[in-house]
Amino acid sequence: MRFRKTAAPAAEADLTPMIDMTFQLIAFFMVLINFSQSEQNDKVILPTSELAKPVDVPIEFPIIVHLTSEDAVVIGGDKVDLAALRSRMQPEIALLKLEGKGPADANIIIRSHRTAPGGRVQDLINRCQELGFEQFALRVKEEI
Amino acid sequence: MKFRHKSTQEEKNELPMTPMIDIVFLLLVFFIMTFKISAQEGDFNVKMPLQGDGTPVDNTQLPLKLRLRSNGGGDLQEILLNDRSFGTDWSQVRGYVASLVGDASGPTQDEGPEVEIDLDYDLYYVHVIEAITAVTGYRSGDEIIKLVDRIKFAPQRKN
Numbered sequence: 572m573r574f575r576k577t578a579a580p581a582a583e584a585d586l587t588p589m590i591d592m593t594f595q596l597i598a599f600f601m602v603l604i605n606f607s608q609s610e611q612n613d614k615v616i617l618p619t620s621e622l623a624k625p626v627d628v629p630i631e632f633p634i635i636v637h638l639t640s641e642d643a644v645v646i647g648g649d650k651v652d653l654a655a656l657r658s659r660m661q662p663e664i665a666l667l668k669l670e671g672k673g674p675a676d677a678n679i680i681i682r683s684h685r686t687a688p689g690g691r692v693q694d695l696i697n698r699c700q701e702l703g704f705e706q707f708a709l710r711v712k713e714e715i
Numbered sequence: 716m717k718f719r720h721k722s723t724q725e726e727k728n729e730l731p732m733t734p735m736i737d738i739v740f741l742l743l744v745f746f747i748m749t750f751k752i753s754a755q756e757g758d759f760n761v762k763m764p765l766q767g768d769g770t771p772v773d774n775t776q777l778p779l780k781l782r783l784r785s786n787g788g789g790d791l792q793e794i795l796l797n798d799r800s801f802g803t804d805w806s807q808v809r810g811y812v813a814s815l816v817g818d819a820s821g822p823t824q825d826e827g828p829e830v831e832i833d834l835d836y837d838l839y840y841v842h843v844i845e846a847i848t849a850v851t852g853y854r855s856g857d858e859i860i861k862l863v864d865r866i867k868f869a870p871q872r873k874n
Contacts, residue, residue, distance in 0.1 A: 586732055593739050600746030618841040620848040622859055623757030630758075638840075680758065686789065689843040690836030693871045700765040708758035711844055715754055 614639035618685045619714040630678045630708065634663055636699075638683035638691060656698045664702065674703035682710045759847050761866050779812070779828055779863070783846055785835035791842045805849040809862075812850050816862045833869035 615637050637645040644651045651659045664674050679699050683692050696707055782795040794801040794808055801807045816828055830850045834843060852861040 586736070590732075590736065590739065593736075593743055597739065597742050597746060600743070600750055604746060604749055617756065618844040619754075620757070620759075620844055621854050622759075622848050622851055623755070624859065625755045625757055675764075683840045685839065685841040687840045688789065688836060689783075689834045689838040689840050690871060692840055692843065693834075693836075693868055696761075696763060696868065697871065700763060703765075705762060705764045707761040707763060709761060709844065709847065710756055710758055713755040713757060 612637040612639060612645055612682065614641060614643075614645075615682050615684050616640070617682060617710060617712040620711040621714045623711045623713040625713075630680065632667060632672065632677040633680050634660075634677055634704075635680045635682060636695065638681065638687045638695060640684040640686065642687065642691065644695065653694060653698055656695075657702060660699075660702050675705045677704055678706045678708055679704050680708045680710055759844070759851065759866065761868070763867055779815070779830040779850070780869070781808075781830055781832050781846055781850065783832065783834040783838055783842060785838040785842075787837070789837050789839040791838065791845075794846070805845055808846075809849045809853055812862050813853075827865060828863050829865035829867060830863050831867050831869050833872070836872055 634646070639645060644653055644656070646659055649659065660674075663677070667673060667677055679696075681692060681695065692709075699707070778797070780795075780797055782798075783791060784793040784795070786792040791803050794803060794805070796808055796811060799811070801811070812830075832843065832846055834846075847866055850863050851866070852859050852863075854860070
């Protein structure tokens with residue numbers, strides 16, 4: 572008499588739920604990841620304020636300027652001397668003009684270190700005013 | 716002659732899962748590592764056109780001049796609002812501003828009282844933000860009650 576060979580029972584675990592969960596986790600972290608690294612500077616610790624509220628509408632034409640603890644001005648990763656601010660801002664202004672706007676439409680976002688002298692911030696604002704910028708935003712961290 | 720049935724040899728048409736799971740785990744680890752919890756950030760808006768002959772005269776009903784004195788080392792020594800001293804107590808300043816401004820319908824970017832901040836050059840920026848926080852409004856529960864929405868800086872003091 573012949574016996575048909577039975578196939579060995581598969582000892583594989585069911586991977587589907589695990590893969591589902593893993594994809595969910597990936598999606599979660601992908602959504603939360605902060606890509607705005609250029610907006611950050613590790614030499615800047617922002618002051619806190621209880622009134623800080625994240626902006627609802629995206630700011631038009633933002634230009635982020637950092638004022639670090641070492642009293643340096645950093646724009647887009649470049650260390651800029653205050654006296655040389657004009658030449659650094661020229662491309663930005665040209666870009667604005669290309670879109671039919673002027674420096675008055677741009678927003679200068681100032682991220683200054685907590686213990687930077689207030690007068691330095693004023694210096695920075697004055698320099699920007701000379702270039703035609705009018706709208707400034709002082710960035711602060713939410714108080715927890 | 717014997718024919719071997721093809722169906723006896725079960726065809727495996729399952730996808731290989733191992734490489735996919737490897738990659739998925741790598742991605743997961745990458746996102747977990749780069750995940751950074753950071754506090755939310757917000758802005759205080761300051762509108763400051765360059766002072767020139769074209770600027771109209773200020774239509775501020777209430778001139779609010781906030782003078783911040785530094786102790787020489789960058790720390791706050793004295794707060795003066797319209798020449799009235801408040802020591803270093805921001806809550807008093809806020810109360811005074813609230814009593815001046817009242818509970819009007821709330822300021823907007825174009826009208827309402829304006830505060831001019833006049834600070835010593837070396838005063839730490841954190842105190843400037845404290846000043847702006849004190850005069851712009853206060854938080855009651857989850858809501859923010861606005862007092863003043865227009866902030867400007869006085870001409871700089873050079874020392």
